[in-house]
Amino acid sequence: MSLVPAVPKPLDGSVRFFSVGFLPTYAGALFVLLLIWAGAPGADVSLRRAWGTATGVSAGQAAWIVVGTTVGALVFQPFQLAVVRLLEGGRPDAPGAGPGRALQRRRKARLAARAELPGPEADLSPELVQRAGAAAALLRRRYPLPDHLVRPTALGNVLAALRDTAGRDHGWDAAVAWPWLYPVLGDRARAVVDDCRDSLDGAARLCVTGAVTALAGAALLLRSGWWLLLALAPAAVAALAYRGAVQAALAYGDAVRAAFELHRFDLLEALHLPLPDNLREERALAEALCRHWRQGLPPPSRYVHPPDLPPASGV
Numbered sequence: 001m002s003l004v005p006a007v008p009k010p011l012d013g014s015v016r017f018f019s020v021g022f023l024p025t026y027a028g029a030l031f032v033l034l035l036i037w038a039g040a041p042g043a044d045v046s047l048r049r050a051w052g053t054a055t056g057v058s059a060g061q062a063a064w065i066v067v068g069t070t071v072g073a074l075v076f077q078p079f080q081l082a083v084v085r086l087l088e089g090g091r092p093d094a095p096g097a098g099p100g101r102a103l104q105r106r107r108k109a110r111l112a113a114r115a116e117l118p119g120p121e122a123d124l125s126p127e128l129v130q131r132a133g134a135a136a137a138l139l140r141r142r143y144p145l146p147d148h149l150v151r152p153t154a155l156g157n158v159l160a161a162l163r164d165t166a167g168r169d170h171g172w173d174a175a176v177a178w179p180w181l182y183p184v185l186g187d188r189a190r191a192v193v194d195d196c197r198d199s200l201d202g203a204a205r206l207c208v209t210g211a212v213t214a215l216a217g218a219a220l221l222l223r224s225g226w227w228l229l230l231a232l233a234p235a236a237v238a239a240l241a242y243r244g245a246v247q248a249a250l251a252y253g254d255a256v257r258a259a260f261e262l263h264r265f266d267l268l269e270a271l272h273l274p275l276p277d278n279l280r281e282e283r284a285l286a287e288a289l290c291r292h293w294r295q296g297l298p299p300p301s302r303y304v305h306p307p308d309l310p311p312a313s314g315v
Contacts, residue, residue, distance in 0.1 A: 016198050020080065021073040024206040028213040029069050031234060032220070040220035045227045084204045087245060088156035092149060100152025108143045108150060108157075115139050140165060141250055154246050155204075162253035167260035171283030173290040174256065177267075180293065181259060184266045189259050196252035203245035210238030274304045 038050035057065075089097055115136035117124060143157050144150065144164035151157045166174035185193065217231035265275055268285070276282035285300060292299040 016201075017073070017077065020198060020202045020205055021077050022070060024202070024209040025073040025076070026066075026069045027206075028209045028216075028234070029065070029072070031213050032216050033065070035217055035220045035230070040224060040227075041222065043223055043225065045221065045224045080201055080205065083208050084155075084159075084201065087153060087204050087207060087242065088159060089152035092151055094152075097152040101150055104143075104150050104152060104154070104157055105147060108139070108147075111135055111139045111142070141253060155242070155249055158246055158249040158253060162249075162256055166253070166257045167264065167286070170260070170264060170279070171286030171290075172260060172264065173287075173294065174260065176290045176294045177260075177286070178256065181263060181267050184270045185259055185263050186266075189255075189263060193252070193255045193259060196248060196255045199248035200245055200252050203241045203248050207238045207241035207245055210234040210241055214238060272303045272305055273300055274302055 034050045034054065035045075037053035038047055039045045089100060091097075092101065115132055117129065117132050140161065141158065142154075142161055144160040146164070149160050149164060151160050163175050166172070167177060168174070182190070182193070211234075214231050214233075214235035217234060218228060221228045221231055264286075268275055271289075273285065273289075276285055288297075288300050291297045
């Protein structure tokens with residue numbers, strides 16, 4: 001499922017590109033350049049040499065560095081969704097995903113055990129009930145309910161939980177309905193969703209860029225002795241960025257769930273469909289729409305059009 005924002009306004013798009021695409025690429029390219037200026041690859045690496053080369057860069061050379069970084073960021077911008085998919089761990093049945101899925105299932109089971117009350121509620125302290133409730137809420141946000149949907153990574157499970165739970169109580173399939181719901185969101189809801197998605201994409205891009213930079217740095221410093229430890233810096237950035245991506249995904253999931261709760265009837269009105277009177281009718285209507293969008297089955301046949309507005313009275 002692709003839970004991505006619609007095409008942003010030009011200004012928003014430039015800010016998103018700068019924070020999500022350009023900055024991580026520029027940071028990685030600058031780190032690799034500094035290693036090369038310091039004398040890598042080779043045994044004679046000197047930070048003083050790197051500083052001297054960096055301070056001697058002309059304005060034209062600096063412009064070429066910025067242009068090259070910008071072109072690189074633009075080239076890889078269409079692959080942003082693939083970056084997130086990579087950190088999700090691919091498909092649940094992807095080759096090599098078994099050990100990661102087994103680990104995530106054990107973590108899910110431990111969290112589920114914390115969410116269970118050990119006895120009758122009347123015999124439990126309020127603190128124990130509160131801890132169990134917090135664990136249950138975290139379980140809903142971090143893991144999909146069916147075990148066969150569990151992914152091999154923490155980020156993959158947070159996004160799988162989003163796809164599994166957003167709108168489900170009301171009959172909606174989030175993976176199918178989200179592209180139709182997003183355009184009818186209000187400005188505030190759309191801004192919250194977009195900010196959370198930008199944070200997720202930025203952290204994911206920084207994670208992958210940091211990992212690639214660490215590998216490139218290790219290759220350049222392989223014959224440089226203790227200087228090889230410098231490659232740990234972008235690796236640490238990648239690890240921190242991944243944790244940030246998981247937290248951003250949690251916030252993004254909350255924003256999408258709230259969007260379904262608050263604006264699902266706006267979608268029905270935009271489609272000129274009658275508003276349901278109860279939860280049972282809503283589930284039937286939502287499931288029919290999702291089958292129509294997913295499988296091409298006939299859509300609901302009853303429409304409701306707003307009444308004509310009365311003519312404006314003249315003065």
